[in-house]
Amino acid sequence: MxxxxxxxxxxxxxxxxxxxxxxxxxxxxxxxxxxxxxxxxxxxxxxxxxxxELPAGDPEGLRRQIEAGPNSIWRYAPLLPVPADVAELPSLNPGFTQLVKADNLARELGVTGELHIKDDSGNPTHSFKDRVVAIAVQAARTFGFTTLSCSSTGNLAGAVGAAAARAGFRSCVFIPHDLEAGKVVMAAVYGGELVGIEGTYDDVNRFCSELIGDPAGEGWGFVNVNLRPYYGEGSKTLAYEICEQLGWRLPDQIVVPIASGSQLTKIDKGLKELIAIGLVEDRPYKIFGAQAEGCSPVSAAFKAGHDVVRPQKPRTIAKSLAIGNPADGPYVLDIARRTGGAVEDVNDEQIVDAIKLLARTEGIFAETAGGVTVGVTKKLIEDGLLDPSLTTVVLNTGDGLKTLDAVAPTTGPSAIIRPTLDSFREAGLA
Amino acid sequence: MxxxxxxxxxxxxxxxxxxxxxxxxxxxxxxxxxxxxxxxxxxxxxxxxxxxELPAGDPEGLRRQIEAGPNSIWRYAPLLPVPADVAELPSLNPGFTQLVKADNLARELGVTGELHIKDDSGNPTHSFKDRVVAIAVQAARTFGFTTLSCSSTGNLAGAVGAAAARAGFRSCVFIPHDLEAGKVVMAAVYGGELVGIEGTYDDVNRFCSELIGDPAGEGWGFVNVNLRPYYGEGSKTLAYEICEQLGWRLPDQIVVPIASGSQLTKIDKGLKELIAIGLVEDRPYKIFGAQAEGCSPVSAAFKAGHDVVRPQKPRTIAKSLAIGNPADGPYVLDIARRTGGAVEDVNDEQIVDAIKLLARTEGIFAETAGGVTVGVTKKLIEDGLLDPSLTTVVLNTGDGLKTLDAVAPTTGPSAIIRPTLDSFREAGLA
Known part of the structure; x- marks a missing residue:
């Protein structure tokens, strides 16, 4: 072949x-x-x-073409494995989410340069997964698959279910049978088949690999298995959007969460492409990886100076990052070291504090993965690893509504009062 | 004065x-x-x-100015009570949400014309409330208020908390003390004061009116009370966006949910303004109102041919529409009758069915209010009141993640299996 x-x-x-x-x-x-x-x-x-073979020779023309394109990842169709008319095909049209200039957060963190949050909770199913799934759906269409599938701990199941519904595919997604009720609802509401597997996420994954090799899986596109090369490219659009929204300028530093590590590697790929095409000036940038302490195999390897990543058994509230054996871990180590970045981790308490810090300063309610990146940014600044005088972009890849349990125990009313002015004054809130 | x-x-x-x-x-x-x-x-x-005094005389120039503006409601600054440089001021920058061409839903409903969903779940806190709050925040800034407040049953509290955090206001919002835990978390996470009132939503409202007249409420902007005229204008942007996204064209029919009725009246106001300025061609449009059967005072008045709206005690799963004595009810009746529309209602079972129908066909997970509009659209077509051969826009004003309980009892996995191909085949899913 x-x-x-x-x-x-x-x-x-x-x-x-x-x-x-x-x-x-x-x-x-x-x-x-x-x-x-x-x-x-x-x-x-x-x-x-x-x-x-990327378009070369006319960066100005390409820039104009992109800027005149749709308010979604499809504005970057000339740089993606999709047909030129992709925006005309049924899709959730994710992407082009807000890059929020986070001046309040910058003040709290002692950042004197520009600090931005790339807020991917604005995607159709409220996580960055819509980006990767959209590209996989397009590949599935080209390959003639009729069923879309994946293994998931929740977020991806919803993204696949929703995308399949819009694009007219059957879907059949696999999850561990004991997921939280809310995530099950989100995965099932789009009307595709949702199958609970008696076992762990690893069991679900193994089963999907078996199914791909079996006649029962014929005509099935597993977005994160046999469509994975296309799926992964969706994450490049984060890099494209960040640079375009900065005025076609590379950030100096980017803080990216690490689950499998794929997203971080594709952001690096996207930045390198923009430089190669001439859409941004070629100058250094640093990429930082962020993990939860309870699942920090890449951070541990980085700190120990290792090239290999030793698997861990995850135990953290940041469930969307809880991959103990990240496939792209070694590539992440390469990129962090090559660009002069680092990989760091924060514990569950720091994650919750960071979620609240971001909400309180910028009005952005992040899922636990966003608490990880904001918490790690704080730590990197304190440790002198991230330069607070430069332009920094921090990713929030999901929505706090999906991980309410993380903050619920410590988030509630300031006071309960009777509906009278006296009761209000007694509470000391005037 | x-x-x-x-x-x-x-x-x-x-x-x-x-x-x-x-x-x-x-x-x-x-x-x-x-x-x-x-x-x-x-x-x-x-x-x-x-x-x-709206800009007149150069619709083409205004159209170009709008199209070159930001991807938020601020592109319509020339038509809103805000300064020209509003986009430079800290704000959640809501709006310019997707208008989704809903071909799959159209097929299911027998619509032969164009059917679109205006999907406001894409806003920063995932409901249309971000639009109205953004305008109120700007007015509060101008009036020198330092605290933002509101009475709320949940969604508005979160929108105000988030907007206040971004814009640098203190916030203090009031809710009934016995709200669902999830809504309380969403309202409290942004770090402002959240006060539970021992009483009903009506008690909360009465208390806020008292507080405005008291020295304790000095310097406070209540977005839905003393800033209400500005707040309401935010809903006009739904009309502007729909027309722009249709290619500067009026829809023939719009289906709008009714809570207080304000949104529907402002959409009508927005459409009339676009006609007056010359941004769209002047031709007839019909506005339809949608209520839940368990809180249908306007629908009841419409059907009975009354001009006044008799208050009801709400009892419906569509809590964001559960206003039993809607302030703008009589104006809604006027508009529905003047434009040749109607007001209709659906019961809780039809609401849940419609949420699932929209999710299954278009991959959009709506909150109960979206179930109301989609359910009412279906009913209006069946009853011959809405013409399926024309261009119709249906509003989804919020996100299904906020009303999971509505669909949870009837939404779950198709099957639970062991991680083996045999078990998969036995489940009949191949």
Missing amino acids: AVQSVESSTTSSTSGAFGPAVALSCRECGERFELGPIFACEACFGPLEVAY | AVQSVESSTTSSTSGAFGPAVALSCRECGERFELGPIFACEACFGPLEVAY
Whole structure:
């Protein structure tokens, strides 16, 4: 299945369906393959990623084209593995979420440069997962899959269910059977099949891999398995949007949460692409990774100076980041070290404090993953690892409404009073 | 305090702070007042609303100006009671939410024309309340208020808390003491004062009116009381966005939920303004109101042919619409009758069915108010009151994550299986 040159893949039957993408390329050995529903290198079992022939030579024209595009990730269609007319196809149209200039938070953290929150809770199902799923859906359409699937601990299940409903796919998603009731409702309400698996998330994952190899899984696109190379590209749009919203300028520092590590690697890929095309000036940037102490395999490896990541058994309130054996961990270590960044972690109490800090200063109610990035930013500044005089962007990848339990025990009314002015005055609130 | 002419108010100390707004005008008797933190006519106690001198003579130029503006309600600053530089001031920057072409839902409902969902769950705190609060915050800034307040059953409390945090106001909001725990967390997390009142929502409201007249309430802006004329104008932006997103075209039919009725009247006001300025062609449109059967005072009055609205005691799962004595009810009746629309209601079971229908067809998880509008749309088509061959826009004003309880009892996994292919096949899902 390996191809000798870029040309052979662009003349395939799916020509145009993947826009500027020309092949899948092994991240480990560089072997190239035709664009297809595959995710591991036949030669070395390394992960595959999308390779492009990106538009070059007219950055000004491209910039104008992007700025005139839709208010969604599809404005970046010329840089994604999607057809040029992708915005006309049914999709949740995620992305182009707010980049919030966080002056109040900056003051509290002693940041004298610009501090921004990239707030991805504004996506259709209120997490960054809508970005990655949107690209996977488009690939599923091209490959002729009729069922969309995934293994999930909740957020991804909802994103897949919603995207499938809009785009006209059947969906069948798999979750551990003992998820919180709220997450089950969110995953089931879109009307697809939702299957609870008696086992852990790892059991769910293993089962999905089995299903892909079985006739029962024929015609199924698993967004985070056999469509993973396309899915992952959705995270590049975070990098594109941040730079465009900064006025086509690289941030000096970015703080990114780490679950599998994929998002961080794709943000780096996106920034490098913008530099290569000439859409932003080529100058250094630092990427910082953020983990929860209760699931900090990458942070531990970074601090120990290791190149390999030793798996951990997760135990943290930041459940959307609770991947104990992150597939892209080693790549994250590379990027943090190459760019001069770092990987840090915060404990559950610091996560809750950071959620409240962000809410109190900027009116943004983040899910626990946002508490992790804001908490880590605070810690990095205190430790002198993040320069408070530069331009920094911190990611919030999800919505506090999905992780209410994290703050509920310590968040309530200031007072309960009778409906009288006397009672109000007694409470000392006037 | 009444003013004789428009000129005297524009020369006040707040000149420019209210943009094209020139006075407050009594909806009942037409008496005009200076722009200030007042909400009832001194002459007849009628409600006050903002009067404008809107930009005229160059609709093309205005259209270009709007299209080049920010992706928020501030693109319509030339039509709102805000200064021209409002987008530079700290705000949650709500609005410009997606208008979703709902082809799948259209098929299910037998709509042969265009059907669109205006999905306001995409706002920063995931309800349309962010629009109205943003305008009230700007007025509070101009009037020199330092504390933002409101009476709320939950959603508004969160919107005010978040907006106050971003804009640098103290906030103190009042809620009935026995609200659901989730709503309390959402209202409290932004760090302002949250006060539970031992009593009903009516008791909370009465208490707020008392507090406005007391020295303890000095310097306080109650967004839905003494800032209500400004607050209400935020809903006009729904009309502006719908028309712009349709390509500067009026929809033929709009279905709007009714709580106090304010939103529906302001959407009508917004459409009339666009016609007057020449931004859209002047042709007929119909506005339909949607209520829950368990709180349907306006629907009941419409069907009985009455001009007055007889209060009801609310008993419905659509709590954000549960206002038994809607202040703008008579105006809603006028508008529905004048435009050739109607007011209809659906019961709790139909609301839940409609939430699921919208989720299943379009991947939009609406709160109960969205179930009301979609359910009413279905009923209006079945009854021949809404023409399925025309262009129809249905509002979803909030997010399903806030009313999970409505669908939870009937929404769950299709199957629970062991992590084996045999178990999967037995479940009949292949």
